[in-house]
Amino acid sequence: MIRAETLGELLDTTALIANQPLPTGPSVAVITNGAGPGVLCADALEAAGLQVPELSHATRERLAAILPSGAGFGNPVDMIASATEEHYRRTLSTMMEDPAIDAVIAIFVPPVVTTADEAAAGIVAGVAESSREVAVAAVFLTAGESPPALAGATPRIPSYPLPEDAARALARARDYAAWRERPRGEVPVLANIRREEAAALIADGLSDGGGWLGPERVAALCACYGIDLVEGAVAATPAEAGRIAARLGGEVALKAVAPVLVHKSDAGGVQVGLRGEAGVHRAAVQMRSDVAAAGYGECSFLVQKMVSGVELLVGVVHDPQFGPVLACGAGGVTAELTRDVAVRLTPLTDRDAHEAVRSLRSFPLLDGYRGAPRADVAALELLLLRVSALVEAHPEVAELELNPALVSTDGVSTVDARVRLAETVPGPPRPSVGQ
Helix, strand or coil: CCCCCCHHHHHHHHHHHHHCCCCCCCEEEEEECCHHHHHHHHHHHHHCCCECCCCCHHHHHHHHHHCCCCCECCCCEECCCCCCHHHHHHHHHHHHHCCCCCEEEEEECCCCCCCHHHHHHHHHHHHHHCCCCCEEEEEECCCCCCCHHHHHCCCCCCEECCHHHHHHHHHHHHHHHHHHHCCCCCCCCCCCCCHHHHHHHHHHHHHCCCEECCHHHHHHHHHCCCCCECCEEEECCHHHHHHHHHHHCCCEEEEEECCCCCCHHHHCCEEEEECCHHHHHHHHHHHHHHHHHCCCCCCEEEEEECCCCEEEEEEEEEECCCEEEEEEEECCCCHHHHCCEEEEECCCCHHHHHHHHHCCCCHHHCCCHHHCCCCCHHHHHHHHHHHHHHHHHCCCEEEEEEEEEEEECCEEEECCEEEEECCCCCCCCCCCCCC
8 A cells, every 4th residue: 555645646656666677775866957957856866865975987978978068967967958869868868777776767848959859859759769678757847738759769768757756756655665675574373262152252242232241351351362461450449459459569550440431541530659448448439439439420440550661552543444453652641642653454464563553653662762771572473463463353342452561671561451342244365475
């Protein structure tokens, strides 16, 4: 999938990819009969992530034998305003023969001596005589349609009204080519998967009306795919919450549980760093009052041991067109504010998981930022693969969210999990991995 920012960019990119070979690298040569548009094109190429490299000594010598005195032999190559059809032909052919060049943009500005049709004929001839397949785009800064010779060439040479349009189209084509060159990766076969048990849990949940599952069912379903939640237990009363905290020992977190309570913090439904039976009992009494005042009725409680690590979110939404869409990003209560997220379609390959984690702006926090110990990133990648396997095998999982999943040097600790079940309607066929 190639994402374009505008409809015009979509059409520009399509014209290039449909008619020209994909660029095999990021290096672009620009040839022009007007210095200004050449510089604008070079700036746009570099802004889009491509390179406009210096030309080799051998290529510059060849150009010096072709072009008139006063021409510029850098990159962009300025053939000056007197450039003829022959200059376009020989200069373009020279650029295409340079093994360091992956694509060429030829620009024409209407001067006095050469017509647009003549420049187009030179471009077509230069492409035809080159022994290398190189992506070529043209820019004709003229009124009206581009010269017919470009459309009639084999392959067709796309023409653009502005240098920036050609640069953006070429950058999109190069991104697509780089994606196609990547190793596809493999969907791994995971150990300790209890698919039939998970299917039975889901069937029980749907028979009870579906919707958001309670904490016990969520924990059981996740455990079927090797996704273990932080040790804890559900309490029906504040007194029971205190007893569970005493049994767990150390610091605990207290969370409200109610049927439609999703964002617990907004309703006063989360307390962390609590100690002792009496302290947790008091906190639970106050929490029950706060949650009821927020309109969620009487709640029960989840008591868990406190853990530490980098907070991340792993979530899935079942899209009717694409199937399960998995997101991984910065987690915690500020997840919606930071919007640091990577999105992939399932089933995830090992490479998908690897790249998704490393594409996050917050990845340095996992990778030893400012001397901090490196987190167990491999465990995070495995978590993504396990979540992918769960939602692929069970399309009744309409939504799933692990937030936060705390990543430390010792692995991943999933603190909070939500799962919503819904009857599924078969969607359109989805492509296989790597297609």
